[in-house]
Amino acid sequence: MLFSVLFIGRIAKRCFHFFPALRRKKFAKKQRNESIDGTNAVVVVNVREDKNELIPGFFPLTFTNVPTRIMMVFEDGTWKLDLIKPTPEVAKVLEAREVAINKEREAIARYQAERALAEQKQLETIYSHCTNFHLVVRWKFDREPAGEKIKDETGAFTAELLGAHIVDLPEGKALQFQAVSEAVRLPEEILNNRGCGMITFRFRRDDAETQDRILYKVLPGVFSETGIEVGGDGRVYFSVQRNSLASKSLLDPQKFYQLTFVWNRNGMRIYIDGKLDATLERPVYTSARATKTEMGRDPNDALKTGSGMTIQDLRIYEGVADESAFAQ
Known part of the structure; x- marks a missing residue:
């Protein structure tokens, strides 16, 4: 139970961090609730004003569907934290995307290693003339x-x-x-x-x-x-x-x-x-x-x-x- 509360609190703090408009908003001194709508989820964060600092409250998250993935999404000119439970079709697309990204990373790593090896061989050839x-x-x-x-x-x-x-x-x-x-x-x-x-x-x-x-x-x-x-x-x-x-x-x-x-x-x-x-x-x-x-x-x-x-x-x-x- 303690782990769940800490995990929920961490997500709430991150949600609060990724929404600058929420942090800048002038709140009354009395405590109030703010909702952040995400895909298939509603994140409820409790905030209050205290010495010009907004402190997120550790309140439970209310989900329409329990999410299985947390994603960063760039939408409408801003980055958003998206909590989703993808359908089987969407899950396949996301998995294929991750496979493609991993293959691209592996290809880049191979290219960088080959380039470093070629440069090292070139330097060895150049420096080989130094003995004469x-x-x-x-x-x-x-x-x-x-x-x-x-x-x-x-x-x-x-x-x-x-x-x-x-x-x-x-x-x-x-x-x-x-x-x-x-x-x-x-x-x-x-x-x-x-x-x-x-x-x-x-x-x-x-x-x-x-x-x-x-x-x-x-x-x-x-x-x-x-x-x-x-x-x-x-x-x-x-x-x-x-x-x-x-x-x-x-x-x-x-x-x-x-x-x-x-x-x-x-x-x-x-x-x-x-x-x-x-x-x-x-x-x-x-x-x-x-x-x-x-x-x-x-x-x-x-x-x-x-x-x-x-x-x-x-x-x-x-x-x-x-x-x-x-x-x-």
């Missing part, structure tokens, strides 16, 4: 371009100068960005599907205010898949697949630094002049979805340009190396 540390591409920028194009030292890749130019400095020849709209386009495949790698180059800020967009590999119109930049305050920023890392050190203008950026299964690293400056402990990799890789500007926004910087000896490696390679 080797040079992918190198531009020394120590010779004049041929028709605005300049081949790398391996002879396998060609960069296109889009306004940026080669200059002579006391430290040797270098690639320089001096004005708005100056950029360099790099072959996208140099950073495709790299589960691990290293980008290193000599870098100089040519003024104390400009944001230098060193390298962006982007998915057009969406986001930077891989990015390296130096802010106006001299802080270095490195991002891979929405994972971002900022240097602790600030770069002074008119001074060359050896910058090295590493990513692999252990996370991301920024080295400045061969010394570890910042770390992020999270597995990362570069994908093949991006279709534009440029230096000096954001390929997604032509107005985001105007870097004032000088770069020497750009190298990109694939694989995992020991720290001795980062100081080169």
Whole structure:
């Protein structure tokens, strides 16, 4: 008997919870009864006003037919608690619906498991190249371009100068960005599907205010898949697949630094002049979805340009190396 009273009270409280209009209604201070009509049932709830709180009373439920199912039904723009005793025909329909829902859930679960397995296999394939540390591409920028194009030292890749130019400095020849709209386009495949790698180059800020967009590999119109930049305050920023890392050190203008950026299964690293400056402990990799890789500007926004910087000896490696390679 006690169990029945508690069960009835719980249903009454739930019915009261699912009808906001009933809770908001201003009741007189005297106690009164309110009825909630459901399919094949009438739920009687006793409520009273007490310190601005409506308290449901634990009164018996009066049913036209004793319900065997409790359902949530969206009707007339609101969710309702429906207590029903379905006919045999309706019961079959409801049972078939539940079977269909369970099958759909099982299919979704299988798809998610298969997708997770495929993604894991893809990552294993990408990371499998990490055991062989080797040079992918190198531009020394120590010779004049041929028709605005300049081949790398391996002879396998060609960069296109889009306004940026080669200059002579006391430290040797270098690639320089001096004005708005100056950029360099790099072959996208140099950073495709790299589960691990290293980008290193000599870098100089040519003024104390400009944001230098060193390298962006982007998915057009969406986001930077891989990015390296130096802010106006001299802080270095490195991002891979929405994972971002900022240097602790600030770069002074008119001074060359050896910058090295590493990513692999252990996370991301920024080295400045061969010394570890910042770390992020999270597995990362570069994908093949991006279709534009440029230096000096954001390929997604032509107005985001105007870097004032000088770069020497750009190298990109694939694989995992020991720290001795980062100081080169």
